[in-house]
Amino acid sequence: MREKKTILIVDDNEDIITTYRVVLDRMGYGVVVVKDGLEVLDVIEKVKPDLVLLDVLLPGLSGSEICKSIKETAQTRDIPVVAITASVSADTRKRMKEVGADEFLLKPIDVSDLNRVIKQFIK
């Protein structure tokens, strides 16, 4: 029996976090939540998640900076990062792509989309 895959959720909206928890738990994933951008890197080092769901708009460190750090650190470079954005703005997407985001999800998140994207990275 394989170990549970872990997904790191970086978000500050308590309601969303709760929903993620319920949904992802149902899907059979382990969930770790970080609300403060500054803590993300420490947690990643410790937890070594299989996927990061990263809200781009965060207090503290911005989404793109977090993404950049993840992708620039050798140990965490291979962890897929899914950027979740409320903005359809191409500019935001471009910036995230530049810092190494692997996929995007647009708020509000449809559960089936979320499922599809996760499946894309976690087999």
Next chain:
Amino acid sequence: MKFTRSLKGRLTITAAVAIVFTGTVVLLFSYFMARSVLREQVFKSMDGVVSRTRREVEITLGDMNAEAAALVARPQLAQDLDQYLAGAPGGQALVTELDGILSSAIPTSGSVKGLALTSTDGTVVAFAGSPDLQSGTPKLPSGALANIKPRHPITTFSLDGNGMVITEALPVTRPGTEQLIGAMVIQSRSTELESELSDTSGLGTSGRILLSDFVAGKVSVLSFRDIVRTSTGVASRTRGSLLRLPLNSDLPPVKAARGEKGEGEASGLLGKVVASYDFIPGPAWGVTATTDATEAFSPIYRLRNVSITVIVVLLIGGLLLAYLIARSISRPLTELRDGVKALAGGDLSTRVTISDGIEVTSLANEFNKMAGRLNDLYETLERKVEERTIELQEANARLKELDDLKSEFVSMASHELRSPMASMKMGVSTVLREMVGPLNDDQKQMLDIAERNIDRLTNLTSELLDLTQIEAGQLDIDLRDCDLFELTREVVEADQPLARDKGLGLQVVSKDGPVVVRCDRDRIYQVIQNIVGNSLKFTENGWVRVSVDGVAGGGRVCIEDTGPGIPADSIGTIFEKWSRAHSETRSEMRGTGLGLAICKGIIEAHGGDISLESAPARGTTVCFTLPTRGPDAREEDDTDS
């Protein structure tokens, strides 16, 4: 020709014409008056000379005639001559007797040169006095006796070494009959007549008095002033000279000899002369007084030259004066015109100072007043415009502020709405998909309603966001090369389930295959999806067809449906926001009315065009084009062309 059309030119010409014309007329008038007076004077004085001379001739000849007539009247003379010519014996005695008669008849006064009794052919029978009249052919003026007739004496003149000789030939008839047998020829001198003819006082230095007479088919002309031109000019020959002129000549002496009286100018042997002439009936002579025209009319010529000079001076001076007058009149006008020109050119501070000419000065004053008023008005106007501009600018700034506030508000509201809706959506959809436990039908239905409305709200907020960005010109587009055909196929594939549900055909065609243009893939996806979505929404029967074609400089996508079409009065505003062509009754079908406005904004941000064609019951076709090289390239192309 510009000069003649100007006021100055016209005034100059008018004044010049007035001055020169008046001056010339006055001058010519006085010239001709003076000329006529002078001519009269000249002719009068010449007439005086002519009549004086004529009188002298008549007196002289009258005396001579009386002496000759007394001689011829002696019966012994005619009788002896008749006998002698008839060849009577003792002819020599008769001649001697006749000589004696003649000798005794010569007056003691000495003016008679000689006497001769001749036969009709001119042969001298007896003589006394001058040896010129001795036997043989007497030195009578040739042809002097040719026209002699009974009771018709002939008087003629000639010249010899000592001066003028007057020859009278009186007819001698057979006693008791009228038969001509000979002539009594008397030759005499008249110093009085000679000096009279030499006296040219009143005629000037070139004056001459001429006597003329018919002699042997010509006219003899006698003058005691030279009538022969020499190389050194006119030489004076006080002993007189004799000239013979043809009968048909028009010269004054010939005319006078023909019996005419008159005066006038003539071109004679000595050039142009002025002449006065008369006929003396007694001796049948003509008397003529002449003077060189140049001399006689020299005051006239002087007057003429003075006149011409004055006219020329008048012309030049008149023109100059006229020009000065005209300039003095036109200069204030020119200054005024310059002022008007400057005023018309926008210089409202223009003022004209003219001190010459009452009318123009008053005009200039009025002009200055007008300019002043205009200036005041302009300044007032400018101030008002400035005030209004400031007011408008303020109002505009306020409006812009409000507009910015509105955009900011919409943007913020949309953002703020997003997060709660995202949470709601996630929660509702998770429950609805039964991921947290099974649901009954009623629960599903309720949650379905909730989810649909969350979707609508989400849609509306994102559309509002798009629109505020488009209106603010801040729509970000990420340009990349992408294939419109492939993009369209993706949309169609995604919409295929919806089409199937409604029983509509949905297909995409491209006769050109891939059509690659530079565009923002997601934005164009959004546009195609919006339009195809509209078509699927409103079409109940038939099909929706999407065609992709390459066109010059880009690609074109057309979405055609067999839907109800759009009323003609709605087509014009279909791309405006909040525009709805269909008043849908079902609330779930109602769109935001922003979709096409956003599509238009996106396409235009790409440098493309979007258009719609539709007719009720015949379906709708929406087409948009995108340039191959993106919006910037198209602008460059525009500037190139």
